[in-house]
Amino acid sequence: xxxxxxxxxxxxxxxxxxxxxxxxxxxxxxxxxxxxxxxxxxxxxxxxxxxxxxxxxxxxxxxxxxxxxxxxxxxxxxxxxxxxxxxxxxxxxxxxxxxxxxxxxxxxxxxxxxxxxxxxxxxxxxxxxxxxxxxxxxxxxxxxxxxxxxxxxxxxxxxxxxxxxxxxxxxxxxxxxxxxxxxxxxxxxxxxxxxxxxxxxxxxxxxxxxxxxxxxxxxxxxxxxxxxxxxxxxxxxxxxxxxxxxxxxxxxxxxxxxxxxxxxxxxxxxxxxxxxxxxxxxxxxxxxxxxxxxxxxxxxxxxxxxxxxxxxxxxxxxxxxxxxxxxxxxxxxxxxxxxxxxxxxxxxxxxxxxxxx
Amino acid sequence: xxxxxxxxxxxxxxxxxxxxxxxxxxxxxxxxxxxxxxxxxxxxxxxxxxxxxxxxxxxxxxxxxxxxxxxxxxxxxxxxxxxxxxxxxxxxxxxxxxxxxxxxxxxxxxxxxxxxxxxxxxxxxxxxxxxxxxxxxxxxxxxxxxxxxxxxxxxxxxxxxxxxxxxxxxxxxxxxxxxxxxxxxxxxxxxxxxxxxxxxxxxxxxxxxxxxxxxxxxxxxxxxxxxxxxxxxxxxxxxxxxxxxxxxxxxxxxxxxxxxxxxxxxxxxxxxxxxxxxxxxxxxxxxxxxxxxxxxxxxxxxxxxx
Amino acid sequence: xxxxxxxxxxxxxxxxxxxxxxxxxxxxxxxxxxxxxxxxxxxxxxxxxxxxxxxxxxxxxxxxxxxxxxxxxxxxxxxxxxxxxxxxxxxxxxxxxxxxxxxxxxxxxxxxxxxxxxxxxxxxxxxxxxxxxxxxxxxxxxxxxxxxxxxxxxxxxxxxxxxxxxxxxxxxxxxxxxxxxxxxxxxxxxxxxxxxxxxxxxxxxxxxxxxxxxxxxxxxxxxxxxxxxxxxxxxxxxxxxxxxxxxxxxxxxxxxxxxxxxxxxxxxxxxxxxxxxxxxxxxxxxxxxxxxxxxxxxxxxxxx
Numbered sequence: 001x002x003x004x005x006x007x008x009x010x011x012x013x014x015x016x017x018x019x020x021x022x023x024x025x026x027x028x029x030x031x032x033x034x035x036x037x038x039x040x041x042x043x044x045x046x047x048x049x050x051x052x053x054x055x056x057x058x059x060x061x062x063x064x065x066x067x068x069x070x071x072x073x074x075x076x077x078x079x080x081x082x083x084x085x086x087x088x089x090x091x092x093x094x095x096x097x098x099x100x101x102x103x104x105x106x107x108x109x110x111x112x113x114x115x116x117x118x119x120x121x122x123x124x125x126x127x128x129x130x131x132x133x134x135x136x137x138x139x140x141x142x143x144x145x146x147x148x149x150x151x152x153x154x155x156x157x158x159x160x161x162x163x164x165x166x167x168x169x170x171x172x173x174x175x176x177x178x179x180x181x182x183x184x185x186x187x188x189x190x191x192x193x194x195x196x197x198x199x200x201x202x203x204x205x206x207x208x209x210x211x212x213x214x215x216x217x218x219x220x221x222x223x224x225x226x227x228x229x230x231x232x233x234x235x236x237x238x239x240x241x242x243x244x245x246x247x248x249x250x251x252x253x254x255x256x257x258x259x260x261x262x263x264x265x266x267x268x269x270x271x272x273x274x275x276x277x278x279x280x281x282x283x284x285x286x287x288x289x290x291x292x293x294x295x296x297x298x299x300x301x302x303x304x305x306x307x308x309x310x311x312x313x314x315x316x317x318x319x320x321x322x323x324x325x326x327x328x329x330x331x332x333x334x335x336x337x338x339x340x341x342x343x344x345x346x347x348x349x350x351x352x353x354x355x356x357x
Numbered sequence: 358x359x360x361x362x363x364x365x366x367x368x369x370x371x372x373x374x375x376x377x378x379x380x381x382x383x384x385x386x387x388x389x390x391x392x393x394x395x396x397x398x399x400x401x402x403x404x405x406x407x408x409x410x411x412x413x414x415x416x417x418x419x420x421x422x423x424x425x426x427x428x429x430x431x432x433x434x435x436x437x438x439x440x441x442x443x444x445x446x447x448x449x450x451x452x453x454x455x456x457x458x459x460x461x462x463x464x465x466x467x468x469x470x471x472x473x474x475x476x477x478x479x480x481x482x483x484x485x486x487x488x489x490x491x492x493x494x495x496x497x498x499x500x501x502x503x504x505x506x507x508x509x510x511x512x513x514x515x516x517x518x519x520x521x522x523x524x525x526x527x528x529x530x531x532x533x534x535x536x537x538x539x540x541x542x543x544x545x546x547x548x549x550x551x552x553x554x555x556x557x558x559x560x561x562x563x564x565x566x567x568x569x570x571x572x573x574x575x576x577x578x579x580x581x582x583x584x585x586x587x588x589x590x591x592x593x594x595x596x597x598x599x600x601x602x603x604x605x606x607x608x609x610x611x612x613x614x615x616x617x618x619x620x621x622x623x624x625x626x627x628x629x630x631x632x633x634x635x636x637x638x639x640x641x642x643x644x645x646x647x648x649x650x651x652x653x654x655x656x657x658x659x660x661x662x663x
Numbered sequence: 664x665x666x667x668x669x670x671x672x673x674x675x676x677x678x679x680x681x682x683x684x685x686x687x688x689x690x691x692x693x694x695x696x697x698x699x700x701x702x703x704x705x706x707x708x709x710x711x712x713x714x715x716x717x718x719x720x721x722x723x724x725x726x727x728x729x730x731x732x733x734x735x736x737x738x739x740x741x742x743x744x745x746x747x748x749x750x751x752x753x754x755x756x757x758x759x760x761x762x763x764x765x766x767x768x769x770x771x772x773x774x775x776x777x778x779x780x781x782x783x784x785x786x787x788x789x790x791x792x793x794x795x796x797x798x799x800x801x802x803x804x805x806x807x808x809x810x811x812x813x814x815x816x817x818x819x820x821x822x823x824x825x826x827x828x829x830x831x832x833x834x835x836x837x838x839x840x841x842x843x844x845x846x847x848x849x850x851x852x853x854x855x856x857x858x859x860x861x862x863x864x865x866x867x868x869x870x871x872x873x874x875x876x877x878x879x880x881x882x883x884x885x886x887x888x889x890x891x892x893x894x895x896x897x898x899x900x901x902x903x904x905x906x907x908x909x910x911x912x913x914x915x916x917x918x919x920x921x922x923x924x925x926x927x928x929x930x931x932x933x934x935x936x937x938x939x940x941x942x943x944x945x946x947x948x949x950x951x952x953x954x955x956x957x958x959x960x961x962x963x964x965x966x967x
Contacts, residue, residue: 216714367926368928401958434817434833438818445798449794451943506951509950509951509954513946514821519826520824535950543961654925657930
């Protein structure tokens with residue numbers, strides 16, 4: 001077992017799996033099984049478990065010290081330059097060439113890690129700097145900016161542009177988008193729905209819903225709502241609720257919990273609905289089943305890494321079970337008509353300067 | 358004692374578990390008590406030369422004991438393993454002690470009871486019949502010697518649990534159970550024997566019913582908060598029925614029991630059923646006290662505060 | 664019958680010679696994250712059947728409580744919207760970085776804390792289930808734990824109402840499962856202990872909320888833990904069943920709780936029922952004598 005990936009040789013005399021995990025068996029000891037109590041070591045607790053790479057707990061930690069290598073704040077001292085020893089030291093494993101002094105300046109024209117100065121903490125970047133202005137690499141740069149999710153009950157408070165104009169869209173009748181301000185009709189889907197995982201299940205449940213010991217721990221698809229939303233919509237704890245978005249409607253048992261809190265934004269109360277996404281219908285032999293949270297989410301991708309936004313959508317929630325069979329599309333369609341949704345709506349990239357609402 | 362205005366629990370779920378016992382167990386509590394007190398009545402009748410009372414009481418002891426044993430075995434999760442009760446004798450286990458008491462009692466009561474049944478047959482059973490005649494008296498007397506244990510241990514069986522309503526009744530329950538057993542056996546004697554010979558049965562029935570009623574009153578005080586379980590739901594209906602039947606049966610016995618055979622039979626039946634209702638009432642009350650965490654938490658909190 | 668002693672050693676008191684140190688669990692509710700790995704590991708190792716697919720609506724607890732087919736149970740308690748710092752409510756410190764900068768899991772916005780703790784058989788020093796068992800199916804092991812012998816239990820069910828914690832139960836299904844009809848509960852992984860292994864739940868616990876070891880050492884560790892929590896401002900941390908002088912003689916499996924025991928579904932002052940048994944037998948003797956006296960009285964001064 002190698003103690004570090006820097007021991008890897010190109011001549012075939014060493015072998016390694018995923019390089020970041022090299023060192024988890026340093027000295028033949030399962031480092032990730034270490035459980036030294038926090039009271040017996042520094043507050044960073046390097047001997048509790050193990051973190052990749054090289055048991056480093058915070059990446060780019062050179063940035064915790066000022067350009068001269070001194071902690072920005074004594075209270076938050078993390079790693080620093082030890083002038084006497086001529087190396088970086090501190091509570092964590094330095095994420096920096098250990099002997100490169102803060103004052104080091106490379107010869108001009110040298111590229112790669114050797115070309116980085118002693119005050120360039122972001123060693124994976126070509127210039128060693130943290131970028132606020134990203135002149136290359138991003139399709140929607142160069143400066144960070146806030147956009148509302150594609151479906152939002154709120155107007156973008158920062159500027160005119162409502163949602164990301166560079167998003168990748170797939171407009172078709174199975175993937176409609178609900179209206180957001182300034183377009184009219186967003187009050188038809190007044191709530192925010194989000195999805196998340198439970199400890200007891202794995203992804204969409206394709207494995208865990210077939211395992212009796214996991215299925216019994218979280219046996220049914222549920223939605224989590226605040227007591228305030230439950231009162232507003234007449235939802236009963238452990239009763240049924242129907243959650244409807246521009247895509248479709250699903251049903252879930254209701255868990256009323258104080259863990260979900262209404263948000264106050266711009267003077268308005270915004271209710272959130274939480275859906276764990278581990279259920280689905282069908283699948284021979286599954287022990288538990290239920291509607292799938294993914295069914296109500298739409299597909300629009302971010303342009304850089306092509307990840308869909310499945311964490312925020314606009315919805316309505318009503319007590320009781322959803323319609324079935326041909327009644328279900330009729331039920332969903334009635335919502336769409338009221339909101340004025342078609343394949344063409346929600347596809348404008350640039351929000352008009354003048355609010356239409 | 359003023360119960361706490363509020364108490365906390367884990368979503369209202371029970372803390373202790375109610376026993377898994379179904380009606381077999383309260384039925385056994387009644388039948389075992391009936392058998393025990395009947396065997397005492399039979400022994401008295403035997404010694405005082407009351408053959409009719411002796412016959413009814415011995416058969417009552419046999420039938421009650423046999424039916425109770427069947428109920429006990431039927432209640433087991435693994436009835437085929439009922440003999441495992443014989444692996445050991447444990448003074449810390451009222452059920453173990455009770456098993457040995459019942460195991461001692463049953464052959465004796467059966468022999469005495471069988472002799473009475475054999476005597477009723479239209480023909481003489483050869484050899485065995487003779488042996489039964491010889492053995493009936495010693496067997497019946499020995500059964501009567503074991504009977505107080507049989508009638509009273511069932512009280513400990515219930516109170517030696519974490520079931521709040523039962524455990525809190527520990528000073529009264531064995532007395533209530535023997536009194537109730539006497540009422541049932543006396544009632545059976547009254548129903549089955551002409552009034553002239555049934556005087557001891559009437560005394561036993563009235564005395565038992567009276568003692569049971571008095572001790573039940575005291576028990577409610579001991580039970581504290583959990584006494585509420587005697588006054589709601591199924592337990593309440595059974596408890597009220599038990600008291601009405603016991604009081605009515607006892608008063609009726611005093612007034613009419615020595616004069617009218619039919620009236621004596623009705624009063625005896627009332628005391629008999631009243632005794633059974635009482636066992637079921639106490640059983641159900643205990644089960645209810647286990648199902649509601651209030652009866653576990655509040656008295657323990659009071660104890661910690663005092 | 665057992666007697667009360669200040670330092671009971673249940674294995675030796677039962678007659679084990681050369682018994683190893685008494686083993687137990689210290690379950691520290693202050694670091695439980697509610698992952699339920701203990702529940703799953705327990706069922707996997709012990710081959711316990713699935714026992715219920717109902718959504719219970721008790722926060723994320725769909726297990727409900729201990730039973731014949733649930734030997735570890737993680738409680739989830741949501742304590743909502745009380746003012747932070749009000750009586751009996753300490754938000755949990757997540758990091759004790761520098762002593763002056765505790766951050767709290769209980770959000771200031773919602774004032775919620777989410778208590779979790781894994782319940783298990785207590786392996787009492789004075790175990791009512793073992794005392795009342797009429798067949799001897801329940802036995803005290805050399806490790807001081809209490810175990811049901813599956814092939815001896817006849818399912819009489821007496822241990823169930825005897826347990827002051829409602830732990831043990833009779834397995835009622837599913838049909839075809841092992842040991843249906845007999846009493847079942849945690850064995851503290853008796854089979855693993857005999858091979859010098861850690862019980863499955865403690866092995867699986869990712870935060871060392873479930874600690875297994877020699878009971879004496881666990882008690883010292885637990886008291887240290889409470890002291891450090893108190894020093895960190897978690898004033899409602901308290902040990903439960905760690906005292907050998909309590910009503911069950913102390914438990915082999917004890918707990919660190921952050922609220923009253925009943926909040927977690929545990930009795931606040933459990934007492935082994937058999938502590939009162941000598942008095943109960945005396946009452947029964949009086950009752951038996953009363954019956955004999957009454958029966959005799961029924962026959963005196965009567966004409967036959």
